[in-house]
Amino acid sequence: MADPRGFLKTRERELAPKRPVALRLMDWSEVVDPANPEMVAKQASRCMDCGVAFCHGGCPLGNLIPEWNDLVHRGRGREAVDRLHATNNFPEFTGRACPAPCESACVLGINQPAVTIKQIENSIIDQAFAEGWVTPLPPGRLTGKTVAVVGSGPAGLAAAQQLTRAGHTVAVYERDEVPGGLLSIGIPDFKLEKELVSRRIEQMRAEGTRFRCGIEIGRDMSWRELRRRFDAVIIATGATVPRELALPGRELGGIHPAMHYLAAANRARNGVAGENRFDAAGKDVVVIGGGDTGADCVGTAHRQGARSVTSLAIGERPPESRTPDQAWPIHPKLFEISSSHEEGGERRYRASTIEFVDDGAGAVSALRIAQTGFTERGRAPIPGTEHTIDADLVLIAMGFTGPEEISDPSLDLRRDPSGGFLRDRDYATDAAGVFVAGDAGRGQSLIVWAIAEGRAVAAAVDRHLMGETVLPSPVAPSDRAYA
Numbered sequence: 001m002a003d004p005r006g007f008l009k010t011r012e013r014e015l016a017p018k019r020p021v022a023l024r025l026m027d028w029s030e031v032v033d034p035a036n037p038e039m040v041a042k043q044a045s046r047c048m049d050c051g052v053a054f055c056h057g058g059c060p061l062g063n064l065i066p067e068w069n070d071l072v073h074r075g076r077g078r079e080a081v082d083r084l085h086a087t088n089n090f091p092e093f094t095g096r097a098c099p100a101p102c103e104s105a106c107v108l109g110i111n112q113p114a115v116t117i118k119q120i121e122n123s124i125i126d127q128a129f130a131e132g133w134v135t136p137l138p139p140g141r142l143t144g145k146t147v148a149v150v151g152s153g154p155a156g157l158a159a160a161q162q163l164t165r166a167g168h169t170v171a172v173y174e175r176d177e178v179p180g181g182l183l184s185i186g187i188p189d190f191k192l193e194k195e196l197v198s199r200r201i202e203q204m205r206a207e208g209t210r211f212r213c214g215i216e217i218g219r220d221m222s223w224r225e226l227r228r229r230f231d232a233v234i235i236a237t238g239a240t241v242p243r244e245l246a247l248p249g250r251e252l253g254g255i256h257p258a259m260h261y262l263a264a265a266n267r268a269r270n271g272v273a274g275e276n277r278f279d280a281a282g283k284d285v286v287v288i289g290g291g292d293t294g295a296d297c298v299g300t301a302h303r304q305g306a307r308s309v310t311s312l313a314i315g316e317r318p319p320e321s322r323t324p325d326q327a328w329p330i331h332p333k334l335f336e337i338s339s340s341h342e343e344g345g346e347r348r349y350r351a352s353t354i355e356f357v358d359d360g361a362g363a364v365s366a367l368r369i370a371q372t373g374f375t376e377r378g379r380a381p382i383p384g385t386e387h388t389i390d391a392d393l394v395l396i397a398m399g400f401t402g403p404e405e406i407s408d409p410s411l412d413l414r415r416d417p418s419g420g421f422l423r424d425r426d427y428a429t430d431a432a433g434v435f436v437a438g439d440a441g442r443g444q445s446l447i448v449w450a451i452a453e454g455r456a457v458a459a460a461v462d463r464h465l466m467g468e469t470v471l472p473s474p475v476a477p478s479d480r481a482y483a
Contacts, residue, residue: 006045006073013046013113014039021343025302028189028269030096031339040123043116044072050107054329055117058105058482060452060475061087061094065102065117072120081128084121087474089158089451090200092129093183095122096192097447099292101481105329129199136206139167145465148173148230150217153181154447155438156236157204158454159461162471164209166462171230172209175216177272181238185263188296190303190339194270224410232433232461235403235413235421236454239439243398245288249356253363258293258397265300280306284390286367287311288353289397292338297395299340309345310389314372314379317349330482352381357388367391403440418443423477427457428464435461441477449475 016035018024024031047069055065064083071080084091095118106114128134145168149156152174164170178184180197205211217226227233242257244250256278267275280301287294287301290313301309318335326332341347350372359365366388370381402419413429413436414422420443421436423429429436437457438450452475459471 004048006048007108007112010042010046011112013116014043015116015119018339018342024190024339025343028303030193031190034126035119035123037123037127040116040120041073041075044069044120046108047073047115048108052107054105054107055102055115058329058331059102060449060479060481061455062452062474063087063102063121065115068124069115069117069120072124077124077127077131078133080124081133084124087472089161089455090154091121091125092196092200093154093192094448094451095119095125096196097183097187099331099446101331101446101448104331105482110328134203136203137165138207139165141167142169143167143466145169145232146171146230147232147234147461147465148226149234149236150226151181151236151238151438151440152179152211152213153183153236153238153438153450155238155440155450155454155457156181156234157200158451159234159236159437159458160209160454161204161207162455162458163461164204164207166458166469166471168462168465170209172211173215173217173221173226174211174213175219177214178270179211179213182259185266186259186296188262188265188300189269190299191296194266218406218408222410223406223408227410227431227433230433231465232435234457234461235429235434235436235440236438236457237403237440239400239402239420239442239444241401241404242396243401245353245396245398247353247355249358249364252356252358254392255356255364255394255396258287258289258297258395261395262293262296262300265304278393280304280309280393282307283393285309285393285395286389286391287395287397289313289399290315290347290349291397291399293399294395294397295338295340297397298345299338299343301393301395302340302343302345306393308390310391311341311345311347312351312353312367312369313347313349314352315349352379354381354386356391356394359392364391364394367394400439400444402443416441425476425478426460426463427453427477428460433464435464449481453477 049066068080068083100118103114147170149160149172160170261278264275264278285301285306287297352372355368357366371385373382416422420441423436427435437453456473459473462469
């Protein structure tokens with residue numbers, strides 16, 4: 001422990017400033033300015049190396065948070081990034097796109113603001129890349145075994161990197177034009193700049209991982225052929241089937257799943273022709289759903305020049321502080337103002353959508369909504385509270401129901417009750433040599449769970465191929481966060 005009086009001397013939680021709203025709406029760059037290293041070191045001193053560090057349990061990766069906080073405070077950045085990489089392949093992704101359940105579980109958070117773990121994590125990895133400390137780690141020998149990873153989101157990338165470093169020959173198949181999954185196609189640049197993804201992909205290529213983009217398994221190559229070519233197959237395709245809103249008028253033009261909109265916006269920024277078809281410029285945009293995906297839609301619509309942006313959530317506005325049923329160290333559901341919400345727009349709670357209104361030419365022009373009521377049978381619109389709001393672009397951001405179907409008869413995978421592909425305690429399916437990791441098995445979850453499962457399935461596959469493994473396995477398929 002670098003400073004035994006750390007949080008007694010530094011009681012305030014301090015974060016790096018965000019760029020002014022008027023400035024950041026003019027571009028797609030990250031919202032938060034780089035943190036001052038002296039401030040980060042001071043904030044790291046607030047971590048007092050608890051006797052029982054609950055932050056370890058809050059993070060499924062088991063990040064060694066007190067250790068690298070201590071190293072940051074001491075100015076030993078190179079050692080800090082080594083400890084960070086010991087449990088997390090991609091801290092620059094989690095430091096930007098994870099809601100930080102580790103901070104919710106921080107022991108200091110019981111009676112003071114929690115340690116700024118995400119900010120410290122970002123500072124460590126950003127310094128490491130700037131100093132050239134992040135280099136390829138190719139294997140010293142090859143095993144002669146081959147593995148196909150289908151899907152290049154965080155779970156697939158983590159599995160591929162672990163297995164490549166273990167000496168296996170790994171090919172990652174991605175149906176999109178670039179690797180990264182939702183990291184590249186789904187998350188907007190203002191939240192995660194794509195250069196951060198590209199530099200990790202280049203590191204993995206230098207280590208020996210092979211990427212095959214623009215290839216959809218089941219269309220461009222059969223699952224039977226893939227299994228014939230490789231000794232093991234990992235399915236890490238994510239939970240990409242959007243939750244629908246089956247209401248009158250759903251067939252009208254201008255109503256889209258949120259991820260279709262975000263993917264098109266990302267592709268348009270990358271210069272892909274024809275991908276500006278969902279552009280929000282000059283439109284009244286309504287986002288149905290109040291989660292992170294909905295917030296990403298809000299920020300994207302602002303940058304595209306929307307006339308108005310309204311977010312609708314069917315439930316109550318969350319509380320601003322913990323309630324008795326969300327006591328520490330549970331990651332609570334609280335009212336939060338994201339950077340996107342800071343930029344404008346209206347947020348409505350207890351808003352039930354009843355109908356999409358036709359403009360007379362087959363496109364949406366408005367939504368009929370009502371106040372949400374709560375009955376013994378669940379939520380329902382309250383009669384007499386109906387009214388309309390203008391909307392010529394509606395984005396449904398209500399989450400995802402599970403992975404897409406695999407129609408190939410040679411790979412008949414069962415589903416679990418939540419809709420994910422069924423796997424055993426070793427991530428294996430009923431099909432010999434086929435494993436499932438990430439949201440495709442767990443269901444819609446956090447990026448830290450995806451990376452943790454990617455690391456764990458790599459250990460399972462390595463054991464399957466070699467009879468034993470030294471790779472870490474941080475989580476089991478049945479594990480869940482604090483609840």
